Amino acid sequence: MVLDIDLNEGELTNIQPKEKDTVTKKENKKEKKKRSPFVKGLIIFLLLAFFGSAGYFVWKGSKVTKAVGLNFNPVELIKEKEPELQKDKEGKHTNVLIVGVDSRTGNDISNTDTLIIASYNYESKNLNMISIPRDFHVEVNSKTKWFGRINSVYSSAENQLKGSGFDALQKSVQDVTGLEIQYYALVDFKAFVEIIDKVGGVNINVENSFTDYMYPEALKYKTVKFVAGPQVMNGETALIYSRSRHSSMNNEGSDYARAKRQQKVILALKDKLAEDDTFKDPQKVMGIISSLVNNIKISEFTITDVRAGINLLQDFTKNNRKSYSFVLDPYAGGRELIEVKTMPSGAFAIGPKAGLGKYEDINKYVEMIDSNPALYSEKATIYVYDIGLGYTDTTKKVKEIREAHPYIQIIQSSTLFKDKEGDYVYTNNTNQFSETIDEFTKYLKTENKAKPDFITSQTNKDGVIILLGKPVQLSAEGNEI
Secondary structure: OEEEEEOOOOEEEEEOOOOOOOOOHHHHHHHHHHOOHHHHOOOOOOOOOOOOOOOOOOOOHHHHHHHHOEEOOHHHHHOOOOOOOOOOOOOOEEEEEEEEEOOOOOOOOOOOOEEEEEEEEOOOOOEEEEEOOOOEEEEEEOOOOEEEEHHHHHHHHHHHOOOOHHHHHHHHHHHHHOOOOOEEEEEEHHHHHHHHHHOOOEEEEEOOOEEEEEEEEOOEEEEEEEOOEEEEEOHHHHHHHHHOOOOOOOOOOOHHHHHHHHHHHHHHHHHHHHOOOHHHOHHHHHHHHHHHHHHEEEOOEEHHHHHHHHHHHHHHHHOOOOEEEEEOOOOHHHHOOEEEEEOOOOOEEEEEOOOOOOOHHHHHHHHHHHHOHHHHHHOOOEEEEEOOOOHHHHHHHHHHHHHHOOOOOEEEEEEOOOOOEOEEEEEOOOOOOHHHHHHHHHHHOOOOOOOOOOOOOOOOOOOEEEEEOEOOOEOOOOOEO
């Protein structure tokens, strides 16, 4: 049985083998030529991989190339050079802006609901996902110096000039983060739901149980509930999980918590799409194609981009590369960067502490999380105690630590002892902050990672504790006395 994929209609048909007929060799040649993949359009390229973050973008025939922005050049198929994705000017990153919108009510796209930058570092092989909350205020109109929510930038620009929405949104995101955007994708939630269903659901480990009594549906609200623990979610459930923001339980009722959940669902979808069996099933392939063609807008890309994306996704999956999640909320960067603001109109907003439109500190923070994402993703608060170093020297040391580790909350606490030797870095919760402890023990050149016996009470149990003592006395042989 031969499987034939009709790219014009998107249907699968089973073609029974025909009995050998009496055609001439010349006719056979014509038939072969007629069935050529390039002539008939039978080549299906399976993805613009958001290098391990957003999954596969699949297309079919000329209709798809026009719909999703593929710049098709057959010459690229036979190039021997290893394909590469576009990179920033330093040649170190590929950055993709992922925009989520909801048009399920039948209205035109208005405000963007989700903004995530997926940044792949070719040196560290890490993927950072950075969410910008929709209430983050940026300059929406440069002529009037009007600042508004970043989720209105796209629609505002489109209303002024059709087709300018992405350029305006891309500029705002680049200004805020300092990251050059090489690709973008606007994905309607209809595609999100359909694709998850096509691949049989996604595996999500729900960190916190929560109930939302005001989840919007049509013109009314409904109650949704999630229980902590690993589970398989279908498309609609995954969408509700990633969009809920009205719970009063476990700090899950905010745009910031929602942004973290959105990143988790995207990564889960990436993992499911990367499974070998997903694209061996033609029905799944065609279902994904159908969903994407009608519900996605992406920047122009080439066959080389597709091939490079495939290679990168395979490497990411095969070698278990790491991904890290960040949200530009008031808790980011040791609470030094972003604050809640009340606009002249009385509207709630968040924006840079330095002032609206001033992003230098946020840009530097993004650079720091790129250099050490494991450390900054733990968001540990550091409490420093003097146990023998002395108040003056402890204050000086804390200043040095802060300068070496910007945008981490480091608090100088009280003096506990005046005669202890050595430095200690530990936490009362052994399951947390391992990267932070490793970083600071290395910085302080100590191997003491456990609470010493002379500390008999629980101190700052939710953070990392640093104890600074007198320099260790050494014997003539170089051993501790």
